[in-house]
Amino acid sequence: MHSGFTLPRELAPHVRRARELVRDRRRGGPEHLPTGVAAWDELLAGGLRRGATVELVGRPSSGRFALVLALLAAVTGSGEAAALVDLGDGLDPQAARACGVDLERLLWLRPRTIKEALAGAETVLGCGPALVVVDLGLPPLAGGRGAEAAWLRLARAARARRTALVVSSPYRASGTAAAVVLELGRRRSLWRSGGGAPPLLCGLRAGLAVLKDRGRRPGACVALRFDLESAVAAAGDDERAGCGGAATKAGAAVRRAVA
Secondary structure: OOOOOOOOOOOOHHHHOOHHHHHHHOOOOOOOOOOOOOOHHHHHOEEEEEEEEEEEOOOOOOHHHHHHHHHHHHHHHHHEEEEEEEEEOOOOOHHHHHHHOOOEEEEEHHHHHOOHHHHHHHHHHHHOOEEEEEEEOOOOOOOOOHHHHHHHHHHHHHHHOOOOEEEOOOOOOOOOOOOOEEEEEEEEEEEEOOOEEEEEEEEEOOOOOEEEEOOOOOOEEEEEEEEEEHHHHHHHHHHOOOOOOOOHHHHHHHHHHHH
16 A cells, blocks of 8 residues: 555445454354365264364275365365375366365365475464365375474464364374374275176275374264265266366265265
């Protein structure tokens, strides 16, 4: 704003300082963010708590990134901003859009090392989005698990900005920084066969268990089902519709499959 600018008197009551908007955002709004998966919301007693750090641990093919997509779709679909720090480079923008992710509300970072990922996450947290997901990809992690001091800084920044921070990793990485640790384990693959054709993988069953939860007793577990056929069909419908309004329906179909 130029130093010589004078705000018209009739506009003054409608103009607010940025610090006031940030303060009101921290105070207002629901305490939890929906995950897009009813069983996950139930396990977390209402969803992701704003300002909390949650670590989601899952081996390859456990469905971990599918949960990340469902979470991003739920948050961006509700009009909130989110960021994905994608160290594993696992995001396919077209597939994410088919799952219901609003790409216009998603900031996508593609770091090359864990050090870059932590630095990028800290920078993004300073902007105060509703959700920041740090996905560390597949093992072995590029650059190790990162220094615990860096994870603790991220957790403090998330609390200060009232941002939900989710760390998605093939194994424990954030040390003591996470208030909640969830483990996703694949239980059984689902196959469909018939007519002499080779068996086709159509889904998998998994269990999501609480390993750590400050203030609550760990040990709770819910069963999840990932229906690959529903997800593929939804994505196909979205492509035929030109990735327009069908993206929301596709995301809903995927989220229903994870239930």
